Amino acid sequence: MAVTDSRGITGFTLARIGEVEAVARAAAPGPWLRGTEREHLVDDVMYGQSTVWPGHIAQVCNFEYAAEREGNAAHIARHDPRFVLTWCEFLRWQVGVHHRAPGNWAGSPPGGFCAGCLSDIESYHSNMPWPCETARRIAGLFRYQPDGTQHPEWKDGWAHELQPPG
Numbered sequence: 001m002a003v004t005d006s007r008g009i010t011g012f013t014l015a016r017i018g019e020v021e022a023v024a025r026a027a028a029p030g031p032w033l034r035g036t037e038r039e040h041l042v043d044d045v046m047y048g049q050s051t052v053w054p055g056h057i058a059q060v061c062n063f064e065y066a067a068e069r070e071g072n073a074a075h076i077a078r079h080d081p082r083f084v085l086t087w088c089e090f091l092r093w094q095v096g097v098h099h100r101a102p103g104n105w106a107g108s109p110p111g112g113f114c115a116g117c118l119s120d121i122e123s124y125h126s127n128m129p130w131p132c133e134t135a136r137r138i139a140g141l142f143r144y145q146p147d148g149t150q151h152p153e154w155k156d157g158w159a160h161e162l163q164p165p166g
């Protein structure tokens with residue numbers, strides 16, 4: 001992978017993926033399950049794999065008082081660390097494919113070309129300039145921080161507009 005823009009869109013995206021991975025690795029490993037899925041567990045508690053007692057489960061969180069407890073439980077279980085880390089692995093693979101191609105050619109767009117799109121003849125004309133739409137869409141996943149504010153390293157020139165949270 002030719003990542004040369006540590007302060008550019010690729011560096012931004014890889015840094016954000018790394019942050020998501022760090023959060024996922026600090027949590028109880030997946031799979032996560034709700035107490036309703038097994039007898040002798042508390043219904044409104046989410047459980048994950050224990051890191052203290054391998055082979056056992058431990059409490060992740062309790063959503064007893066949430067009005068949306070059914071939806072919250074399903075959402076939390078669906079996005080357990082195992083899923084998030086797999087998702088991050090896929091994003092890293094995409095970032096490895098879609099990066100700025102080395103070198104410049106006559107008639108190059110100002111930012112150069114996307115190496116990944118250069119090999120994809122179907123999208124050659126629409127996605128070739130760097131950063132390509134794929135790179136911008138992946139970076140756009142991380143435009144907003146968990147508190148809803150725009151990430152301070154985000155540059156509006158990267159925008160492929162995604163809806164802000166909330």
Ligand SMILES: [Zn+2]
Pocket residue numbers: 097098099114115116117127132133134135
């Ligand atoms: Zn591309």
